[in-house]
Amino acid sequence: MVNSLPHPTTPTGRDGLAALLARPEKAVVALDFDGTLAEIVPDPEQARAHPGAVAALAALAPEVASVAVVTGRPAGVAVRYGGFAGVPGLEHLVVLGHYGAERWDAVTGTVRAVAPHPGVASVRAELPGFLDRAGAWPGVWIEEKGRAVAVHTRRALEPEGAFEALKGPLGDLAVAHGLVLEPGRMVLELRPPGMDKGVALAEYVREVGAGSVLYAGDDLGDLPAFAAVEKLRSDGTPGVLVCSGSTEVPELSDRADLSVQGPAGVVAFLTELARAVREA
Template identity: 40%
Template sequence: MDERDSLIAALSDPDRRTGIVMDFDGVLSPIIDDPSASALLPGAAVTLERLAARLDLVALLSGRPVAFLAERIPLPGVVLLGSYGLERHHDGSTVTGPGVQEWLPRVATARDLLTEALGAVPGIHIEAKSVAVAVHWRNALDREAAALLVDDAVARAAERTGLAPEPGKLVQELRPPLPVNKGTALRQLIAEQRLDLVAYAGDDRGDLPAFAAAREAGGASLVVHGHETAPEVAAVPGVHFENPGEFVVWLDELSRTPDPAL
């Protein structure tokens, strides 16, 4: 039995409380040029619905705003956490964590500063998020030159506002410098749900704390690769998938595994 099959068997164990937590972009949806057009891969919604009926926890933990996730995954039983765990979808509304609201004026200031510095540069897109601001340069003709411009503008905005930079795949984000990340959010989910085994699926640097948290809890890291996988992500020990399509196929296998208790 290989690693993937072994993990399916472990997550299907009726004598343990088990769960799977996943990022969205690069995991359940391919990375595309227009971030606003991201959507679940075909069949993924049905798979998630089946999993939610089987496992003790199925959750999305993303850097995206939780409202974005709720639009694309309106599935009962799937827990949604956005903005690296700073937001949670609850009873049809968004709940933010302690201390988030007081940083929102500085997020607005950072958005204005970045728009002033980079808004007219072709191929650079400023994305205003609910509790953060992101700068994408995926569509720039010269990505290296654009990255230098973005690095400089983000560093100056961070110094001015006190916001924390979060690097990703051809994107930099500024968000409140609170002691919250995907690792702390995953640990909270594990405790809330009293999980015996958890698997976390991610693809980018922002997922590194969650990979570590999953392993510390005796769980598994599911690393989904792509064209721009950072070396430190590729080096994470765990079960590796070549792309989101391959991961969703495995997820479907997990959702269809016969319940040993039946």
């Protein structure tokens, strides 16, 4: 292992990294998009992968069983914002969008998807009037996500106050339409039950038959993926949990084996991991 590769601070993390380096061809490297490969920005439509992300992934992907991007965004959007299509070295990249409800495979360049939940369309129609009646703050806005709907408070005058005030009412609205409410970093997402990054990751790891797994994320929505890796470890599959560091989500950093400084830190880690795998 090269000295510049960061070392996990936990024994299970060190075991997971050692297993990955010993047999990289059996490893799945999975990553969140926003906050992990791309900086968090006020307008999610302006998010783009870190300038070094594609090169780092293209260097690592041929050395491992699979690289997967696991995101709440539509798969096609993550592909466009990430710049993942048609990149040499990323021929077998997989994007699990909408928490696994959509899947884009680089080898075919196509998206496969399950049928949408009817509750999402109902919430989409009701939400503007609902927010008005709830006295939503100026700057609170709705993001259409196809198979989910998100309410952002980051632009509000009091982002945390708006977030806390809306969490209960939006939770009730979600339940009324057969959905669940998923809090994030100044965002509240209404989406179908049974859709989360943990389910998507666990199913994909089983499909690949991975001998080890690494997952990197930054937000509350990544906690199910962390839990999935912890379950895999308890069942005998070594794993590494990486936090794309944020003071906003201590729940994630407290459970991580390794923390890095945002997307730039993730890219640097992936670059060094690719080098370590080649030199192992």
